[in-house]
Amino acid sequence: xxxxxxxxxxxxxxxxSDLLFRAMELKKKGYRFSQAHAxxxxxxxxxxxxxxxxxxxxxxxxRVVCDVDQKVPxxxxxxxxxxxYENEMKELFGVKIELISTDLDNRLYRINVxxxxxxxxxx
Amino acid sequence: MGKRSVIPYGPxxxxxxxxxxxxxxxxDERVMEAIPSIGFIHRGLESLVEKRDFNQMTYVVERTCGIxxxxxxxxxxxxxxxxxxxEIPDRAKFLRTIWFELSRMHSHLLWLGLLADGFGFENLFxxxxxxxxxxxxxxxxxxxxxxxxxxxxxxxxxxDMTSEHMQIILKTMDEIEQELKTIQKTFFEDYTVLSRLKxxxxxxxxxxxxxxxxxxxxxxxxxxxxxRKLGYAAYPMIDFEPVVSEDCDSxxxxxxxxxxxYQSIDIxxxxxxxxxxxxxxxxxxxxxxxxxxFVRLEQPRGEAxxxxxxxxxxxxxxxxxxxxTFANIAGLCEMLxxxxxxxxxxxxxxxxxxxxxTER
Numbered sequence: 307x308x309x310x311x312x313x314x315x316x317x318x319x320x321x322x323s324d325l326l327f328r329a330m331e332l333k334k335k336g337y338r339f340s341q342a343h344a345x346x347x348x349x350x351x352x353x354x355x356x357x358x359x360x361x362x363x364x365x366x367x368x369r370v371v372c373d374v375d376q377k378v379p380x381x382x383x384x385x386x387x388x389x390x391y392e393n394e395m396k397e398l399f400g401v402k403i404e405l406i407s408t409d410l411d412n413r414l415y416r417i418n419v420x421x422x423x424x425x426x427x428x429x
Numbered sequence: 430m431g432k433r434s435v436i437p438y439g440p441x442x443x444x445x446x447x448x449x450x451x452x453x454x455x456x457d458e459r460v461m462e463a464i465p466s467i468g469f470i471h472r473g474l475e476s477l478v479e480k481r482d483f484n485q486m487t488y489v490v491e492r493t494c495g496i497x498x499x500x501x502x503x504x505x506x507x508x509x510x511x512x513x514x515x516e517i518p519d520r521a522k523f524l525r526t527i528w529f530e531l532s533r534m535h536s537h538l539l540w541l542g543l544l545a546d547g548f549g550f551e552n553l554f555x556x557x558x559x560x561x562x563x564x565x566x567x568x569x570x571x572x573x574x575x576x577x578x579x580x581x582x583x584x585x586x587x588x589d590m591t592s593e594h595m596q597i598i599l600k601t602m603d604e605i606e607q608e609l610k611t612i613q614k615t616f617f618e619d620y621t622v623l624s625r626l627k628x629x630x631x632x633x634x635x636x637x638x639x640x641x642x643x644x645x646x647x648x649x650x651x652x653x654x655x656x657r658k659l660g661y662a663a664y665p666m667i668d669f670e671p672v673v674s675e676d677c678d679s680x681x682x683x684x685x686x687x688x689x690x691y692q693s694i695d696i697x698x699x700x701x702x703x704x705x706x707x708x709x710x711x712x713x714x715x716x717x718x719x720x721x722x723f724v725r726l727e728q729p730r731g732e733a734x735x736x737x738x739x740x741x742x743x744x745x746x747x748x749x750x751x752x753x754t755f756a757n758i759a760g761l762c763e764m765l766x767x768x769x770x771x772x773x774x775x776x777x778x779x780x781x782x783x784x785x786x787t788e789r
Binding site for chain 1: 464466468473659738747751758
């Protein structure tokens with residue numbers, strides 16, 4: 307039989323202003339950045355940043371809920387691996403992420419539609 | 430300091446099976462920096478949640494990739510099963526494990542062939558792909574499809590394996606194991622192969638953690654992380670340990686993947702020996718999903734991440750797949766620093782990139 311390591315996932319809701327601080331804390335604890343994604347639900351963005359531990363397999367998700375016009379700081383200065391994820395959130399959802407270390411300026415996926423998964427512009 | 434120049438590498442290049450572009454900043458044939466760009470084959474599969482209901486999405490998600498399609502279908506189903514809070518029948522868990530390991534075998538054999546092709550060893554390439562055909566035949570025999578299986582459904586699996594199927598699988602595993610031992614000698618001992626792989630493309634363990642690398646790429650640098658340890662499907666009933674190497678180079682990546690084929694053979698043998706003989710393959714789910722779930726699986730290329738959010742309607746609010754290659758691109762760029770230009774093609778192959786997966 308194989309040893310199972312399956313700790314309960316953690317979902318921590320935080321404010322935008324706490325994002326950098328919490329990302330830094332998790333990094334210091336030895337967590338690796340696993341992924342980030344956005345969702346556009348009921349007029350707001352839900353941003354999820356996932357961190358996991360190589361040893362314990364613990365998955366710790368930071369959840370930020372913000373308004374469409376709200377600016378979100380980039381975590382790429384703390385976690386360089388987040389660069390593609392943040393560019394994806396910006397390009398597909400229109401999340402206003404500031405100071406991405408390598409900002410691809412909406413050319414990650416080379417699509418013709420502007421923020422296809424974000425808020426729809428009124429005609 | 431020598432003269433610096435930028436060489437565009439890809440998206441169309443003989444060594445790249447799929448399109449990725451790298452701007453290589455070089456100085457005297459040595460790579461100083463690699464700046465990646467993707468986006469040539471983005472398909473927008475995640476956005477199809479607006480048009481397809483949660484059941485139909487099973488077949489959309491498994492088309493994320495042509496190599497690890499079974500794992501993607503399974504990852505999505507595991508995510509939805511967590512939202513519905515259902516436990517699938519034990520036999521379905523073992524069937525999923527067997528198919529998943531067959532997928533891993535054919536993916537790794539495909540990669541070994543591409544690696545051999547990358548360093549110009551055509552005969553070795555053909556041998557790897559010849560063995561891979563046997564795995565594809567097993568997949569066709571049990572599912573009807575050689576690449577896209579379409580056997581996963583939310584709550585279990587749609588097809589069963591007969592005892593004759595399992596006997597054929599066991600016999601084929603014996604054959605593959607023998608043939609693998611023959612090609613293993615070439616991969617591990619041949620002078621020309623070693624000269625292209627040993628000490629090339631070093632990726633230190635601390636960088637793996639910093640850049641969030643996953644799968645055989647991470648395990649080849651001494652990080653013993655394998656999402657199968659999370660205990661999904663029948664893996665808690667199987668005895669296995671992650672294959673790890675401390676060498677951190679291209680040879681280590683080759684070693685880890687080749688040894689993982691043996692490991693998959695062993696897991697399949699264990700699964701067939703332990704599979705319960707029940708008739709139920711699906712636990713029915715009722716109504717529409719409501720809630721959210723994060724799920725991780727160990728795909729052949731590493732940790733894949735699935736997220737779904739539902740609000741009691743047939744269409745999901747959000748579905749997310751983060752593929753292993755997406756996590757490994759940052760590591761690739763770091764690994765390419767300070768390498769010879771002539772090694773770049775081979776080094777890209779060593780992370781086993783799957784760009785169609787990455788772009789979804």
